[in-house]
Amino acid sequence: MNTLTVKDIKDRLQEVKDERDPFLAECEKDQRKSVQTLVEQWLKKNAKEKALKEQWESMTHCERLARNKGFCIIAGIDEVGRGPLAGPVVASAVILPAECEILGLTDSKKLSEKKREEYYERIMNEALGVGIGIIEASVIDEMNIYEASKLAMVKAVRELSEAPDYLLVDAMTLPLDIPQSSIIKGDAKSVSIAAGACVAKVTRDRMMSEYAKTYPMYGFEKHKGYGTKEHLEALAAYGPTDIHRRTFAPVQTYC
Incomplete structure (x- = not known):
């Protein structure tokens, strides 16, 4: 081992995929501190990848069950x-x-904006189909947010280029003649639902950043329309815009 330089060992470790690899065992015996650091780094990286693969295996359980049913x-x-x-x-x-494997994909709320953007690009490149449903604030006011959310989901399914034969839906049963499962906190339990959540989140965030150009005083690019202190102060100062939900408190106070 001592005949190999630290750089040689670093390069060789990048090719090691199994913790039972004899070369890794030899590295662990090397007394050089820099080599021990490389071994520790490899072990940490391997443990992280192993955890991500286990998470992926867990989050594809619902999909496998559906496929086992035909x-x-x-x-x-x-x-x-x-x-x-x-x-x-x-x-x-x-x-x-x-056969896809997008390691680390999970509940979009647990991902940073940068990570969501990265996963969004991968999903858009690797998915067999992506459908998006958008229900504007005026329609939300007409029907209520629950029904509007359901309608957005139905529209998203109908926008798919290929008709699905099974649906995995986050905490909702859709009025569609397609076999389906409603999964509570589905974005943390199913990769397909997590992918849907990620695409929806990035799509909406981008829309709100565009709205910020029309209504710069509201800060939509930062809070995305949620009721932050900054948003409420702007609402009090300028009143509601065309994209505000006028049936929602406290917006209705300023209508």
């Missing part, structure tokens, strides 16, 4: 934007290929 085209559906005072509710339906 279903082939499985769409995961989720929505974002129930709580904001302004802007639309957005849903997305995503059909992922059975």
Whole structure:
């Protein structure tokens, strides 16, 4: 081992995929501190990748169950934007290929904006189909947020280029003649639903950043329409815009 330089060992470790690899065992015996640091780094990276693979295995359980029942085209559906005072509710339906592996994809609320953007690009590139449903604030006021969320999900499914034969839906049963499962906190339990949530979240956030150009005094690019202190102060100062939900408190106070 001592005949190899630290750089040689670093390069070789990048090719090691199994903790039982004899080369790793040899590295662990090397007394050089820099080599021990490389071994520790490899072990940490391997443990992280192993955890991500286990998480992926867990989050594909619902999809595997559906495929075992004979279903082939499985769409995961989720929505974002129930709580904001302004802007639309957005849903997305995503059909992922059975063989895909997007490690780390999970509940979009647990991901940073940068990570959501990265996963969004991967999903859009790898998905067999992506459908998006958008229900604007005026329609939300007409029907209520629950029904608007359901309608956004239905629209997202209908926007898919390929008709799914099974739906995995986050905490909702959709009025569609398609076999489906409603999964509580589905974005943390199903990769298909997590993918739908990620696409919906990025889509809505981008929309709110565009609205910020029309209504710069509200700061929509920062709070995305949620009832932050900054948003409430702007609402009090300038009144509601065309994208505010006028049936929501405290917006209705200023109508």
